[in-house]
Amino acid sequence: MNTEMKTTHKTTLWAWLLLAVLCCASPKATARKARTFSRPAWVGSTTSTIRITKVEFADTATIISFHERYKPGWWIRMSKDSWLLGDDNRKYKALRGEGIVLGEHYVTPPSGEGEFKVVFEPMPRKNRFFDFIEGNMQGAFNIYGVHEEGKAPKVPGKRKPFVMTPELERQFFTADTACVRGRIEGYSRSQGYSTMLYNRCEPTTGERVPLVVDIREDGTFEFRFWAWHPVEGALLIEGKDFREWLNFYAVPGQTTEMVMRADGSVSCASAPSGPFGRKRSLEHGVSELCAYPYDEFSAVSDSLGFKDFTENAMRRMRERLRAVDYVAWRFGYTPWERHLAECQTRLAHGMAVFDYEMNQNFAIDYEKMKWEEIRAKMAPYRDPANYRFLREMPCDDVSALVLRDLDIFLNRYEFSSVMRSPAVLVGSMEPDSVAKEDAVMMAVDTAILGADEPSLLGRLMVLRALSSDLGRNYSEAPSMYDSIYQNRLAYMNREVLRVQAGRLLEQARRRNTLTYALPDTEGGKLLRRLTEKYRGKYVLIDFWGMFCGPCRSGIERSKPMREALRNHPDVDFLFISTEGEGPEENYRKYVDEHLSREDVVQVSRDDFNRLMELFNFLGIPHYETLDRMGNVVRSGLRYAPEAQFRLHLEDLKRQLEP
Numbered sequence: 001m002n003t004e005m006k007t008t009h010k011t012t013l014w015a016w017l018l019l020a021v022l023c024c025a026s027p028k029a030t031a032r033k034a035r036t037f038s039r040p041a042w043v044g045s046t047t048s049t050i051r052i053t054k055v056e057f058a059d060t061a062t063i064i065s066f067h068e069r070y071k072p073g074w075w076i077r078m079s080k081d082s083w084l085l086g087d088d089n090r091k092y093k094a095l096r097g098e099g100i101v102l103g104e105h106y107v108t109p110p111s112g113e114g115e116f117k118v119v120f121e122p123m124p125r126k127n128r129f130f131d132f133i134e135g136n137m138q139g140a141f142n143i144y145g146v147h148e149e150g151k152a153p154k155v156p157g158k159r160k161p162f163v164m165t166p167e168l169e170r171q172f173f174t175a176d177t178a179c180v181r182g183r184i185e186g187y188s189r190s191q192g193y194s195t196m197l198y199n200r201c202e203p204t205t206g207e208r209v210p211l212v213v214d215i216r217e218d219g220t221f222e223f224r225f226w227a228w229h230p231v232e233g234a235l236l237i238e239g240k241d242f243r244e245w246l247n248f249y250a251v252p253g254q255t256t257e258m259v260m261r262a263d264g265s266v267s268c269a270s271a272p273s274g275p276f277g278r279k280r281s282l283e284h285g286v287s288e289l290c291a292y293p294y295d296e297f298s299a300v301s302d303s304l305g306f307k308d309f310t311e312n313a314m315r316r317m318r319e320r321l322r323a324v325d326y327v328a329w330r331f332g333y334t335p336w337e338r339h340l341a342e343c344q345t346r347l348a349h350g351m352a353v354f355d356y357e358m359n360q361n362f363a364i365d366y367e368k369m370k371w372e373e374i375r376a377k378m379a380p381y382r383d384p385a386n387y388r389f390l391r392e393m394p395c396d397d398v399s400a401l402v403l404r405d406l407d408i409f410l411n412r413y414e415f416s417s418v419m420r421s422p423a424v425l426v427g428s429m430e431p432d433s434v435a436k437e438d439a440v441m442m443a444v445d446t447a448i449l450g451a452d453e454p455s456l457l458g459r460l461m462v463l464r465a466l467s468s469d470l471g472r473n474y475s476e477a478p479s480m481y482d483s484i485y486q487n488r489l490a491y492m493n494r495e496v497l498r499v500q501a502g503r504l505l506e507q508a509r510r511r512n513t514l515t516y517a518l519p520d521t522e523g524g525k526l527l528r529r530l531t532e533k534y535r536g537k538y539v540l541i542d543f544w545g546m547f548c549g550p551c552r553s554g555i556e557r558s559k560p561m562r563e564a565l566r567n568h569p570d571v572d573f574l575f576i577s578t579e580g581e582g583p584e585e586n587y588r589k590y591v592d593e594h595l596s597r598e599d600v601v602q603v604s605r606d607d608f609n610r611l612m613e614l615f616n617f618l619g620i621p622h623y624e625t626l627d628r629m630g631n632v633v634r635s636g637l638r639y640a641p642e643a644q645f646r647l648h649l650e651d652l653k654r655q656l657e658p
Helices: 002-024 166-172 294-301 306-330 335-362 371-382 384-392 398-402 405-414 431-449 456-476 478-489 495-510 522-534 549-564 584-594 605-615 642-656
Strands: 035-037 050-057 062-069 075-077 083-086 091-098 105-107 113-120 129-133 142-148 176-184 195-202 207-214 220-227 231-239 242-250 255-260 266-270 538-543 571-578 599-603 622-626
Touching (some): 142 306, 195 220, 195 605, 242 255, 306 371, 306 384, 335 405, 405 456, 522 538, 522 571, 538 605, 599 605
Parallel strands (some): 176 255
Antiparallel strands (some): 035 050, 050 062, 062 113, 083 091, 091 113, 129 142, 176 220, 195 207, 231 242
């Protein structure tokens, strides 16, 4: 009995001593050691500015170490709403930064490199991979598929592909009105804007039509437009000291609803449905991921020849396609969404090759180099065999018509050296000569692609050329352009292309007048007020900007001519730009030096948008002419030496004042 009592007392004493030791011990001594990714790698990233150097999975937090490389003194900002997506498909919020304050400016040190950490809610220690997501705003830092080196996540190999069947293509080309409505969170008129500008681009014809979108005082907006097929678009917002793009996706006959948050991210309240519907790819897009960044382009373009650069671009494209495939899997893209993302990736890298070719062409000094040297320099860029990268592009895929990048891609293709070589260009607008040139271009297209007939993109080059010719020159020789139209119609192998060609011809015929009256729109009313005092004279209107080099060049070169015509009874000049273009002092100094005694007007960005919509232009410099009655002259005056300008003015008077 006594022995048992003594034993019990001793056991109790040891238990109390052990408990005391545990209570007094440091928490660090008792916590489990954090699991780490000491050599983190990732499947894809939208940024080269930051990279992950270490990942720690602790019981109380997941800690990510970042290395930043940027221009000294410049800043970056990481959203306080950043999050991680674990391999369990759960979200883990950012808690705080260490060495960085989330949501505030982080200034790059003088060395150009910095280090900081971000602490997140704890992910399970067994996590094999995750995604770091800052958001879907423009320029967001997103790093996908972060894992320990050598242990990359595996994307399921067998997934349903998208196939554009004849029936789906018929639905794809169902033209109708598309509607886009939305709301801008935290909007106020004090932010300096009440409109947005939509650059409506039709890649099949190359037409670009500005559309002004009004914003109500509560930040809501709604607009409608005619669409021939599903389209991507972007609304340009320019206010006080900021410029943002609001991307959207629309399907004919349907409505898209969106919300733009204060940080620039966008959520879809209602997205298009059906076979061409999208939602996940709008909330988690790949446009930044699949792009070919300019700094990377510059780093390799100067050191590689055309063939090596092309191979490098295609190799990079295939790597990005794997990253896009991962994002499509992780965020639940439909087969249609995944297919579009792949097309976008291919176009982005194909454009990089065309940009390389264009830069090399611009670098040639045609005045100093001999013709033989120029021909030798251009030989690789005029050889169809060097453009076989186009076989990896969506050249026969109507799906690519959705993408904003296609218009630029087509522009690069139709004006590339291989399509503009002396062997292709004829240099005459006679119908037979134009037909010969078109035939040679289509032969080049088929040779590049190893096909039996021209590609969809090849045919679109012909349609875009028709659009350009009819839009500018039809009134000068209607019968000639009617013949060109008939010849080019033979290349239009789809009903939608034939419809577009017919629309262009009818549009040209309706414009077959020397002048037209200003419409009774907001832009038309504004221009009437600005030009009312010029009635009885012709007025050349110059839309310009301080930031625009060609604008300033035109103004400076035309100064002697304008001074010589200062008191001319028949013509005057008006210069229109936007308010707030750089420091006011610089603007006034420039005007005093180069535009003294001229009529110079500054209008708000909203009003300038309306003038762009009125005259259907998207870039400056842009010139328009009004006649004595205030009507718009279709082929108006342009800057020229004094004698030539006077001749043009007299010719215009003879045509309009018989």
